[in-house]
Amino acid sequence: MVLPRRSDAQSLEAIARNASSFRRIAARIPTYLTDLRENPAWLPMFVLARTMPGRRVHWLTAKSVKPTENSNATMFAGVDRNTVVEALRSEGLFSGFFLPSSIQQEITHFAKQTPCFGNFDRRLEFLPTDHLVAEGDFGRALLSGHYFERILKCDAALAVQRDPLLHEVAAHYLGAQAQLITTRVWWSFPTQSVSDAEKNLASLDKYHFDLDDWRMLKFFFYLSDVDNDCGPHVYVRGSHNRRIIKHQLTLLVGHPADEVLGAYGTDNAITLTGPAGLGFVEDPFGFHMGTVPKQAPRLMMEVGFGVSRPSRRRFHGEPVIR
Known part of the structure; x- marks a missing residue:
């Protein structure tokens, strides 16, 4: 038996990666369209905002912002706006x-009592407490459960959305x-036999950057304990x-971990763990x-x-990918 040389193995790995990349791009064409x-202004953003x-x-x-005192009414006591921005x-x-805790508990209660949609698919509707049963009923792994517009029926979620800070x-x-x-x-569930395509759709286990707008900011809140x-x-x-040239001149937003960490530093990869209620904000x-x-x-x-201008569909994170 003749083992492939290292260079041959690397070439095969590169070919496999490229084939997978082309499949991901092809799958996203309906969403892009x-x-x-x-x-129509989405196209120049999609092309140029990655550079x-x-x-x-x-x-x-x-544009500069006019001074305001509304943040005095925030639910996030002790957080200084300027410190966050810096x-x-x-x-x-x-x-x-x-x-x-009252806000976190109210949203969590709502989420546990309200049916969600598995893997971004409105045909896969189930209660999160019935996750394992739903996987058996649907005959497939359910990696995520999203609420889409249903979350707007939760007063506590609306209070977070409207917080002046x-x-x-x-x-x-x-x-x-x-x-x-x-x-x-949405929920992210432990499950078996998850395909790479399903992980990519749920933005899990692959470093990527978001490209839905020229400039973005995302606040995240853990609604369950996360270790x-x-x-x-x-x-x-x-x-x-900063962005290396390779990551600017490609249609892909996702890249292998070794490539990303090699370019931007392993020490800079921050894993965020904490109790239910912890929040953080990032430039995505x-x-x-x-x-x-x-x-x-x-639960997050x-x-x-x-x-x-926001998209009605993307407001709740619903893709068109089929």
Whole structure:
């Protein structure tokens, strides 16, 4: 038996990666076409916002923010807006928001009592407490459970969405054009036999950056306890401010971990763990990923801001990918 030489093995691995990349691009074509129909301005953003020169030019259009005192009414006592904005500018990440326990418990109760949709598919509807039964009934692994527009029926989720501190941080970081573009809550479940395609769709276990707008900011809140076995979020600190040429001149937003960490530093990969209620905010142009839970499901909330006209579909994180 003749074993392949290292260079041959590397070539085969590269071919396999490229084939997988082309399949992912092809699968996303329906989503791209839908985005283009909804908003023709999406195309120049999609092409240019992945490049550092394009982004720097667009950041010059950020408008200054008028002083406001609304943050006094925030539920996040003790969090200083300027400290958050400075951390975002330098590192792309700030962790230290904590939901009041009453808010966290109300959203969690709503999520446990409300049917969600598995793997972004509205045909796969189930109660999260029936996850294992639903996998048997549907005959497939259910990696995630999203609520889409149903979360807007939860008063506590709306209170987080409207919190003045979040809006002030977004405006001072993104510019006065900042506006709410996403509000979503979802489960990530431990499950067996998950395909790479399903992980990619759920943005799990693969470093990627978001490219839904020129400038974005996302607040995340853990609604369940999250340790290393419960699907923690990982962010590569500082990667929002720099990008190697290879990662600018490609249609792909996802890249292998060794490539990402080799370019931006293993020490900069921050794994965010903490109790239910912990919140953090990031510039999602930096490389990040969720991880697949091993022991217990993870319940999470996202409130996102951007500077362009929001999509009704993307407001709840619903893709068109089929």
